[in-house]
Amino acid sequence: MIRIENLSKTFTLHNQAGAVLRVMEGANLTVEAGECVGLTGQSGAGKSTLMRMIHGNYLAASGSIRVAGLDVVTAQPRQIIALRRDRLGYVSQFLRVVPRVPTIEVVAEPLRRLGTPEAEARTRAAALLARLNIPERLWGLSPTTFSGGEQQRVNIARGFAHPFPVLLLDEPTASLDAANREVVLSLIEEAKARGAAILGIFHDEAARVRVCDRLVDVTGFTPGAAA
Ligand SMILES: Nc1ncnc2c1ncn2[C@@H]1O[C@H](COP(=O)(O)OP(=O)(O)OP(=O)(O)O)[C@@H](O)[C@H]1O
Known part of the structure; x- marks a missing residue:
């Protein structure tokens, strides 16, 4: 691999x-x-x-x-x-995002780029955010103002959204x-x-x-x- x-x-x-x-x-x-x-x-x-x-x-x-x-x-x-x-997926230590894009979109985006239907991509993103203990009230906000640990978890959710082989x-x-x-x-x-x-x-x-x-x-x- x-x-x-x-x-x-x-x-x-x-x-x-x-x-x-x-x-x-x-x-x-x-x-x-x-x-x-x-x-x-x-x-x-x-x-x-x-x-x-x-x-x-x-x-x-x-x-x-x-x-x-x-x-x-x-x-x-x-x-x-x-x-x-x-x-090839890459989870770096720091989240780099376009300002104003909501957290759930940030996590769903790698799936959408691969042609995953919108609803399915959002369901997968929501499951990962919930599992990583990002409160649901934050999902509609941009992660730019999140704490360091919250940003890292959003980054991890994004990195694991698609089952990359590497x-x-x-x-x-x-x-x-x-x-x-x-x-x-x-x-x-x-x-x-x-x-x-x-x-x-x-x-x-x-x-x-x-x-x-x-x-x-x-x-x-x-x-x-x-x-
Ligand atoms: N963009 C760069 N330009 C010039 N030198 C660089 C660059 N990136 C890394 N280096 C040099 O390459 C060497 C290896 O750095 P690297 O960051 O890969 O180490 P590391 O093992 O990841 O260290 P750490 O555990 O501190 O993160 C260092 O001597 C560093 O100064």
Whole structure:
């Protein structure tokens, strides 16, 4: 489902005399269907950079990243847009939304983009919002003024609305209380059970132990570290 081979990444700092940072070299990683792999490694080791490359936000210097059959390193932008629409979900830590769009629409939108009938999309969105304990009186409001934890839960509801075969999770339990953390861990377990391939960053160690089948330390992908 995710197959990364011999991946390298450099950053060119155009505002600093074109300095080139080599941040990753010879990275290999596979995530199979039904498996959850956790990325570890100290701050700055490259966990987020790797996730952004898989999502197609950062361009690799070389190597390949096959996600549900598409190599995102060489793919055209429209192919990446299609991949994100139906096969690759990404739950980042922060919600980014268009102002004034009601919460229920924010959550239903990924389904509507796939052609799900309006009523069905809203029913699914409502079920997820209820499960994540977002009070119904807030569903018609834009989430822009919600608390950090509420915004994170709206983001999770949106990320889990469509049963993506591949999911990237960036600290999905970061600012949640115990009850909501439990809901999110159950959603992850259910996604694994239906065969999703999941790659995540979990600073919450207990969460990591519970949902991850394997851990991969990205420090091994630091230039010079590869054997
Ligand atoms: N857009 C960018 N431009 C230049 N350098 C970057 C950029 N993004 C990341 N880096 C560099 O790449 C390296 C890896 O950063 P990254 O954010 O992937 O680490 P991380 O393991 O996710 O860290 P943390 O746990 O602190 O979030 C760092 O040295 C960082 O400074």
